[in-house]
Amino acid sequence: MKKFLSLLLTFVLAGSMLTLPAQAKASNFKLGNEVLLEKYAHLIDGKRIGLVTNQTGVNSQGKSTISVLAEYPNIKLTALYSPEHGIDGKAKAGAYVESTFHPTLGIPIYSLYGKTRMPSAKMLANIDVLVFDMQDIGARSYTYMSTLNYCMVAAKQNNKPIVVLDRPNPLGGLIVDGPVLEDKYKSFVGVDNLPMTHGMTAGELARFFNRKIGANLQVVPMEGYTRSMIYQDTGLSWVQSSPLMPDLQSVFGYNATGLGEGTGIFQADAFKWIGGKGIDPKKYAALLNNAKLPGVTFIPEKRGSAGGVRLKITNYRTFNPAKTGIYALAYARSLNKFKVPKSGKTIVMFDKIMGTNKIGLYLSQGLSPKQIEAKYAPALNKFKQERKKYLIYP
Incomplete structure (x- = not known):
């Protein structure tokens, strides 16, 4: 009986190891916000820090980056900046968000989805370094990475360094697909020449954006992360990123x-x-x-x-x-x-989301999905080659 129970336990343990590869892989995984204080503290030490974040800006234990930086004795956290949906992620899509003050820290929370979507010179006046920590969902039209782009532009214009604390792309780094955005169709739901599903992390996107911006950019990379990992492999719990992103x-x-x-x-x-x-x-x-x-x-x-x-x-x-x-x-x-919605003097939201008017044209022509794929494939393949320059992870 003892031998049987021992053998049974061995099979159970083996089975659990097979069904929980994410936990095994996640044992050496660290977010950029965790690596920051371990290896990159020199980027912020002695500085006044402005933090672009929301409720998704947490470490592996669920502690907010706001709290971590507020408690770190070598810096002074002087300002916060919130994206669409607000600092707590509860405002509805497209809803105007007012600037306010943090209830316990007493520092300003500047809304980047209210009177402005880009930090103004006044908003950046009381900081030395701008730090960005928010969880993206891996889709071009989701606006958190648009906020990153606009913050990089503002940092460049105001001669402020920007530090991006890297986070995983939930969809992983291998699936890259969809029409590539054309310059004419740039908007806040598509700020650069990316396909719909780009397979890049926040840090990699920042490097890609910077080819045109030229900001003083530093990416604090994750540790233990590879391109083949999806969010489930990190061992992280999903923090609802906006009202319609519960899981x-x-x-x-x-x-x-x-x-x-x-x-x-x-x-x-x-x-x-x-x-x-x-x-x-x-x-x-x-x-x-x-x-x-x-x-x-x-x-x-x-x-x-x-x-x-x-x-x-x-x-x-x-x-x-x-x-x-x-x-x-x-x-x-x-x-x-x-x-099919069609753009005229003003560009319709359908074309902004698609990043082009061509998909609408193909739908109007009755093209099959395979034919549409073939049409956008050349630009997509060109992007796949271009993005290699900006990738961080193997």
Whole structure:
């Protein structure tokens, strides 16, 4: 019996090791905000610090970078800067956020989603170094990295160094897909020539942005991180990054379900469902499932008068959000012939999200998803080569 129990315990332990690779990989993982004080403290020691952050700016133990820097004796934390959704991440998408003061530290929290989206000279007057620590979701149109870009521009203009505390791209560093943004379509939901799913960390994006900005930039890298790691491999708990990003399923679903601005094709249940009026959910699911998109299956589901599908992500490593989103839009149009928004003197949000007017043109022409992929592939392949210069992790 003792031998049997010993053998059983061995199998249980072995099984648990096989089912928890993320924890094994995460044992030597450190965020940039943890590496900062261990190896890069010289970047901030003796300085007045301005911190760009929100509720996602926490270390592996869940302690906020605000608290860590406020308690660090060698610096003076003099200002905070908050992005869209505010310092606590609770404001709705697009909602105006007022500047305010921190309730216990008594220092200003300057809103970068209110009167301005770029720190002004006045906002930067009382700091020596600008530090950035926020968790992105890996999608071009999510505005936290737009805030990073604008902060880098402001740092350059005001002769302030900027330090980016690196964090993982939740989608990993291997999936790179979608149309590449063209200069004409730059906006706050697309600040640079990136594809929808870029596969870069905040620090890598900062290096990419800096090819045009030329700021005094220092990236504090993570330790124990590789390109093949998705968020689940880090061992970190997900901190809700905005009202509609409660969990990783929403993070992965964002580019797959949130591309239909102005078409009548919409997302629901925090980016876990996509559909619209005039769509037969069973036909829609059949089209998408027959396409054999990697890492996902589609379950027909009606929501009121709209027909659509619920995404069931079966493999988070192979799931391709941008590709899935293009297929979902193209098949939706084949079923209900929605009117494609078109830019004129003003650029419509649909084209801003796409980063080009070409996807709308291809949808209007009735091109298949594969044909659309082939159209944007040359620019995407060019980007993949260009981004190699700015990558940090193997």
